[in-house]
Amino acid sequence: xxxxxxxxxxxxxxxxxxxxxxxxxxxxxxxxxxxxxxxxxxxxxxxxxxxxxxxxxxxxxxxxxxxxxxxxxxxxxxxxxxxxxxxxxxxxxxxxxxxxxxxxxxxxxxxxxxxxxxxxxxxxxxxxxxxxxxxxxxxxxxxxxxxxxxxxxxxxxxxxxxxxxxxxxxxxxxxxxxxxxxxxxxxxxxxxxxxxxxxxxxxxxxxxxxxxxxxxxxxxxxxxxxxxxxxxxxxxxxxxxxxxxxxxxxxxxxxxxxxxxxxxxxxxxxxxxxxxxxxxxxxxxxxxxxxxxxxxxxxxxxxxxxxxxxxxxxxxxxxxxxx
Numbered sequence: 001x002x003x004x005x006x007x008x009x010x011x012x013x014x015x016x017x018x019x020x021x022x023x024x025x026x027x028x029x030x031x032x033x034x035x036x037x038x039x040x041x042x043x044x045x046x047x048x049x050x051x052x053x054x055x056x057x058x059x060x061x062x063x064x065x066x067x068x069x070x071x072x073x074x075x076x077x078x079x080x081x082x083x084x085x086x087x088x089x090x091x092x093x094x095x096x097x098x099x100x101x102x103x104x105x106x107x108x109x110x111x112x113x114x115x116x117x118x119x120x121x122x123x124x125x126x127x128x129x130x131x132x133x134x135x136x137x138x139x140x141x142x143x144x145x146x147x148x149x150x151x152x153x154x155x156x157x158x159x160x161x162x163x164x165x166x167x168x169x170x171x172x173x174x175x176x177x178x179x180x181x182x183x184x185x186x187x188x189x190x191x192x193x194x195x196x197x198x199x200x201x202x203x204x205x206x207x208x209x210x211x212x213x214x215x216x217x218x219x220x221x222x223x224x225x226x227x228x229x230x231x232x233x234x235x236x237x238x239x240x241x242x243x244x245x246x247x248x249x250x251x252x253x254x255x256x257x258x259x260x261x262x263x264x265x266x267x268x269x270x271x272x273x274x275x276x277x278x279x280x281x282x283x284x285x286x287x288x289x290x291x292x293x294x295x296x297x298x299x300x301x302x303x304x305x306x307x308x309x310x311x312x313x314x315x316x317x318x319x320x321x322x323x
Contacts (some may be wrong), residue, residue: 005121007130011137012111017148019100019108023078025148026098029054029071033236033248034159034268036143038136040064040248041226041234050074053085057204057226059238060132064204064224078102090125092117100286106152110144112137158271159246160290164298165264166305170312173254175263176230178308179251182207187213188307191300193218203227209302221247243289246270263308265301269293 015022025035030054032039038058046053050073057066065088072081083095096114103109114133118125150156168175178188182205183197194210203223210218222239226232234250241247249267256262274287284292 006115007126008101008113009130009133009137010111010113011134011141012109013145014103014107014109015145015148016107017145017152018100018106019078021151022100022108022110022144022148023075023080025144025151025237026080026100027073027075029056032056033234034246035147037139040224040236040304057224057234058136059224060136061128064201064206064300066201066204066226078108090119090122090128092119094129110141112141142232146278156270157286158273159268160271160294161266161268162294162298163264163266164301164305165262166302167307168261168263168312169259170261170309170316172230172255174312174315175253175261175308176233178311179225179233179304180229182209185209185304188311189304193302203229208239213296242275243272243293244269245272255282261312263305265305267294267297267301269297 008136025031026105029042029044032042032046036058038060040057040059042054044052044054045068052071052073053068054071055066055068057064059065065090068085069082070085074080078100079097081097081317082094084091084093089095095113096112099111099113101109101111116129116133116138118129147156159322173215183195185192186195191212192209193212196208198206203226205227206222207225208220208222210220212218219241220239221237221241223237224236228234230253232250235248237244237247247269250268251266252264254262254264271289271293273286273289276284276286280288280292
């Protein structure tokens with residue numbers, strides 16, 4: 001394919017925060033699921049001096065994708081370059097860079113550069129990539145600006161993270177199977193009224209679920225899930241309840257040398273401050289919303305963890321001797 005088939009695009013934004021603060025957010029890919037709307041999960045596979053190999057799971061034009069990239073990190077120049085190792089169709093190749101340019105001690109310009117090719121140079125595929133890159137770049141830069149400016153101002157009170165953990169006397173595979181087989185949750189979990197699971201790519205699921213609340217009503221959520229046997233299932237809700245603008249998390253399974261497991265449910269949530277009054281009443285504030293969300297999510301998580309523990313421990317129990 002000729003060089004003329006390579007598309008080069010640039011997006012930029014001005015951020016009211018120190019350039020170093022912005023660079024740190026871009027450099028730490030493990031925080032991207034909470035930072036960038038398209039990113040579901042991200043992991044470092046290898047890390048060396050000034051470079052790393054990462055794997056990202058994200059949405060593009062509403063479709064779940066995964067790829068690996070190599071990144072070159074240059075804190076001195078405030079630049080992070082990236083190049084996909086194995087792109088997902090319709091992308092044939094993609095790379096680029098984050099470039100952070102200080103304008104004053106408390107302000108910088110962020111440029112996000114991309115170069116890419118479509119499989120077989122297909123014009124329709126190239127148009128699809130154009131749209132995905134433009135949509136994701138705008139979303140990422142907007143989210144980066146919001147997060148960096150909040151960090152520069154002392155933090156974001158609407159963001160909270162918390163864990164719930166149970167011990168299990170069973171195998172990691174049995175716990176993982178229970179959590180992975182979400183298509184069965186409406187039969188296995190009392191708080192799940194309806195569930196629909198799609199898994200076109202093994203280990204990359206789209207889960208839609210109706211969850212019962214304490215007052216008997218239901219709300220619908222839609223999540224993209226990354227399933228990593230038999231250690232973790234990470235997820236991000238792409239259709240959220242009214243009280244949240246972000247909900248990401250994971251189920252993590254840790255085996256202990258002395259036997260047994262710890263299974264942890266982690267949630268990271270951003271409260272939608274604009275809907276607090278309509279959801280919880282005119283007198284409710286941010287603290288009330290944080291407590292309400294934590295209580296509701298922890299209740300459902302602990303219920304799911306309890307059923308997963310019972311499932312795994314039944315499977316681990318020896319069959320009764322008959323005769």
